[in-house]
Amino acid sequence: xxxxxxxxxxxxxxxxxxxxxxxxxxxxxxxxxxxxxxxxxxxxxxxxxxxxxxxxxxxxxxxxxxxxxxxxxxxxxxxxxxxxxxxxxxxxxxxxxxxxxxxxxxxxxxxxxxxxxxxxxxxxxxxxxxxxxxxxxxxxxxxxxxxxxxxxxxxxxxxxxxxxxxxxxxxxxxxxxxxxxxxxxxxxxxxxxxxxxxxxxxxxxxxxxxxxxxxxxxxxxxxxxxxxxxxxxxxxxxxxxxxxxxxxxxxxxxxxxxxxxxxxxxxxxxxxxxxxxxxxxxxxxxxxxxxxxxxxxxxxxxxxxxxxxxxxxxxxxxxxxxxxxxxxxxxxxxxxxxxxxxxxxxxxxxxxxxxxxxxxxxxxxxxxxxxxxxxxxxxxxxxxxxxxxxxxxxxxxxxxxxxxxxxxxxxxxxxxxxxxxxxxxxxxxxxxxxxxxxxxxxxxxxxxxxxxxxxxxxxxxxxxxxxxxxxxxxxxxxxxxxxxxxxxxxxxxxxxxxxxxxxxxxxxxxxxxxxxxxxxxxxxxxxxxxxxxxxxxxxxxxxxxxxxxxxxxxxxxxx
Amino acid sequence: xxxxxxxxxxxxxxxxxxxxxxxxxxxxxxxxxxxxxxxxxxxxxxxxxxxxxxxxxxxxxxxxxxxxxxxxxxxxxxxxxxxxxxxxxxxxxxxxxxxxxxxxxxxxxxxxxxxxxxxxxxxxxxxxxxxxxxxxxxxxxxxxxxxxxxxxxxxxxxxxxxxxxxxxxxxxxxxxxxxxxxxxxxxxxxxxxxxxxxxxxxxxxxxxxxxxxxxxxxxxxxxxxxxxxxxxxxxxxxxxxxxxxxxxxxxxxxxxxxxxxxxxxxxxxxxxxxxxxxxxxxxxxxxxxxxxxxxxxxxxxxxxxxxxxxxxxxxxxxxxxxxxxxxxxxxxxxxxxxxxxxxxxxxxxxxxxxxxxxxxxxxxxxxxxxxxxxxxxxxxxxxxxxxxx
Numbered sequence: 001x002x003x004x005x006x007x008x009x010x011x012x013x014x015x016x017x018x019x020x021x022x023x024x025x026x027x028x029x030x031x032x033x034x035x036x037x038x039x040x041x042x043x044x045x046x047x048x049x050x051x052x053x054x055x056x057x058x059x060x061x062x063x064x065x066x067x068x069x070x071x072x073x074x075x076x077x078x079x080x081x082x083x084x085x086x087x088x089x090x091x092x093x094x095x096x097x098x099x100x101x102x103x104x105x106x107x108x109x110x111x112x113x114x115x116x117x118x119x120x121x122x123x124x125x126x127x128x129x130x131x132x133x134x135x136x137x138x139x140x141x142x143x144x145x146x147x148x149x150x151x152x153x154x155x156x157x158x159x160x161x162x163x164x165x166x167x168x169x170x171x172x173x174x175x176x177x178x179x180x181x182x183x184x185x186x187x188x189x190x191x192x193x194x195x196x197x198x199x200x201x202x203x204x205x206x207x208x209x210x211x212x213x214x215x216x217x218x219x220x221x222x223x224x225x226x227x228x229x230x231x232x233x234x235x236x237x238x239x240x241x242x243x244x245x246x247x248x249x250x251x252x253x254x255x256x257x258x259x260x261x262x263x264x265x266x267x268x269x270x271x272x273x274x275x276x277x278x279x280x281x282x283x284x285x286x287x288x289x290x291x292x293x294x295x296x297x298x299x300x301x302x303x304x305x306x307x308x309x310x311x312x313x314x315x316x317x318x319x320x321x322x323x324x325x326x327x328x329x330x331x332x333x334x335x336x337x338x339x340x341x342x343x344x345x346x347x348x349x350x351x352x353x354x355x356x357x358x359x360x361x362x363x364x365x366x367x368x369x370x371x372x373x374x375x376x377x378x379x380x381x382x383x384x385x386x387x388x389x390x391x392x393x394x395x396x397x398x399x400x401x402x403x404x405x406x407x408x409x410x411x412x413x414x415x416x417x418x419x420x421x422x423x424x425x426x427x428x429x430x431x432x433x434x435x436x437x438x439x440x441x442x443x444x445x446x447x448x449x450x451x452x453x454x455x456x457x458x459x460x461x462x463x464x465x466x467x468x469x470x471x472x473x474x475x476x477x478x479x480x481x482x483x484x485x486x487x488x489x490x491x492x493x494x495x496x497x498x499x500x501x502x503x504x505x506x507x508x509x510x511x512x513x514x515x516x517x518x519x520x521x522x523x524x525x526x527x528x529x530x531x532x533x534x535x536x537x538x539x540x541x542x543x544x545x546x547x548x549x550x551x552x553x554x555x556x557x558x559x
Numbered sequence: 560x561x562x563x564x565x566x567x568x569x570x571x572x573x574x575x576x577x578x579x580x581x582x583x584x585x586x587x588x589x590x591x592x593x594x595x596x597x598x599x600x601x602x603x604x605x606x607x608x609x610x611x612x613x614x615x616x617x618x619x620x621x622x623x624x625x626x627x628x629x630x631x632x633x634x635x636x637x638x639x640x641x642x643x644x645x646x647x648x649x650x651x652x653x654x655x656x657x658x659x660x661x662x663x664x665x666x667x668x669x670x671x672x673x674x675x676x677x678x679x680x681x682x683x684x685x686x687x688x689x690x691x692x693x694x695x696x697x698x699x700x701x702x703x704x705x706x707x708x709x710x711x712x713x714x715x716x717x718x719x720x721x722x723x724x725x726x727x728x729x730x731x732x733x734x735x736x737x738x739x740x741x742x743x744x745x746x747x748x749x750x751x752x753x754x755x756x757x758x759x760x761x762x763x764x765x766x767x768x769x770x771x772x773x774x775x776x777x778x779x780x781x782x783x784x785x786x787x788x789x790x791x792x793x794x795x796x797x798x799x800x801x802x803x804x805x806x807x808x809x810x811x812x813x814x815x816x817x818x819x820x821x822x823x824x825x826x827x828x829x830x831x832x833x834x835x836x837x838x839x840x841x842x843x844x845x846x847x848x849x850x851x852x853x854x855x856x857x858x859x860x861x862x863x864x865x866x867x868x869x870x871x872x873x874x875x876x877x878x879x880x881x882x883x884x885x886x887x888x889x890x891x892x893x894x895x896x897x898x899x900x901x902x903x904x905x906x907x908x909x910x911x912x913x914x915x916x917x918x919x920x921x922x923x924x925x926x927x928x929x930x931x932x933x934x935x936x937x938x939x940x941x942x943x944x945x946x947x948x
Binding site: 356357358377379380383388390395396397398399400401402406410411413414417421424 | 805806812819
């Protein structure tokens, strides 16, 4: 179905298309990353591939470049069917890819990096000369003798491009090329891209989730969602809102519920006592729960109470000087779940780090219950009552070499100690209580943390953070990598926390999770909040445009 | 509720090949204990065999069969020898305790030898100058030794946490600086050099400690040793308690195991990290002071190359004991015995260099098993986590 419009578009070309991917299917375990996906790239054209995280864009490109072997489907180059077994093979077929993350050796010069991986005798003069030629031909302005370490991100990417162009490929794949670039660098990149395409007749695939890019640069676009092509055709006829709607999909909430129940039924062999334990814990929290039922909370406008967490104009930069948060302003009220939606790498990780005292800010302030909290000071956020379920629990959520009991009292060992001396018996017995209450499956308080499964490690983190009577609960990708039962458990815990009056900040790149749990949704893009909407009037199309960074003058961006 | 969880145990184990089987873990603990013993025994056997071969080939005096008995004789069996071994072990234990503290905080301090020499220098400088009753002067000068060692390690700590300079490099290089600095002090009378009348025929010596300012020595069963041995033992128990049973120790270990989690939980890397370095250097400095005033190392006076490798021996002991303070007591005694034993070997006619090589091989034999065990545990942990994700 999808190849049909493309054939029409490519009708003016007499020769067959440069690349045809036909009904490519790739499964990873139970997950279908690509489900009968077809894609056609023509010479002299830029083809945009648009989709959310996990839509299958990258997998499809990896099939093309030989990093992933498809389970089914055909690849045709210039009408001839081929098999691409590895990236070297792809190179031999004239396919090159500029990856999102650079693979350059900083200590070496440009030409040395370009020559890296060559076999046989090295001819520095020739390589240098070739780099100069390419640089001039495409206006890349690269000196072959510059050291990579001295070059900014935009220039480094040009080196990557030179690495690809040196072999004179016919097909170029760019994977999220602008994710590390500033706007002017992006502009330059696209100028160069247009030159490559129009003067040399190369075929280019541009993988992106940024709508403006797709609209302004590409000639054709394929939109993927959940491993399928949902829309394909010339870019000329499309506008931001149709693309956004296609990218995000309309029936997300419904679909999630179906999926969850369906899988629970099929996975009966797992000891999923989620339903049981949730009933148990909600009963435990019943005083709060009975006062405020979910129906009261659900149709929230912003609650009238003062915000429990307030971030004002937070600006933060990374070690490399890149701006990670750019004047981010955000409020969370007691009893409310605020979902921070956004495509990966738009500042979510830094937001979580700032609220974990792991990243200091350059400007702005964080307030908990109206009191300013020092940023970047060890433990300040935790002491102020900001509980965190971190994005990567192994990184900042637990100590794998410690026991479960020790992990339960990492933040506040004083609870089980007197005058600086830890009482082992108190620690063990309180840990045993928590293990019981949160149904953590382990051999006991003395079990080493690393011996637990991911879901149970997550429960240990959750148990610790909730047992400290938090004011705010920050949950960053809380269900990442968990099975369905654990996801349900985590969702219930977040809802219960909100019911008991905790302000919950849910940071997730999984839109379905956000839509499922949040009372209010804010959208993060390039380190700032670009829009918000209450649960009642979620407009998926607008959400998709905000996430894609479309310039909405009507978005009412809060700042 | 828990019953529900165990309704389908067979299926769950089939899916997730790890959970709770207490009998197996009990048994595996036993087997792993015997594994450790076998590992140590075989490493030691190989080292002794190689040592014997070396003695047989390289020296015309002494025979391979005598190597073991001579080492044992020198370490404990001959009259008065275990007292000497105790005296040598005490500073090794002190250094190793400090290394354990910094190691648990995730820092690699390898400059104990330099910190020890600085500590000895501070002790020597203060000990011959201040007035007051002997025991008090002794304590003050030892305290100055602690300060000296702590400052020396603290510089590396500050550089590490404020300027991101790897402490492995700074501690080691500061050790070279320390040796030269103290050597220079020993050439200047206003610093450490003894007045001409006390120097006899040596050039670079400090003024010897007065009798009242030396650590008292006691005699037990014909073996004489300084009472600093008891102090070192007490410190071992204190370090064990602090690391294992206090909030401060808990936080220190947290920092060593996962610095980012520690930062989030309120453990300031700068405060705890530099603190651990100060403690580590302080113990090395104390060891230097104890060597100087205890009597088993020279004549109660500072000389060039005073450290005599005790700092490195302590570092190795901490590695062998894998940073467990109580195990250290045994390991430090073993290292002390190795030293006194191979010293004895020398006196039987085996050449000094061969005796050193023998000692080195025995140390290696004790270092290899922990390294092997560590690597294996790491691999297991990795396998366990990767099986899960």
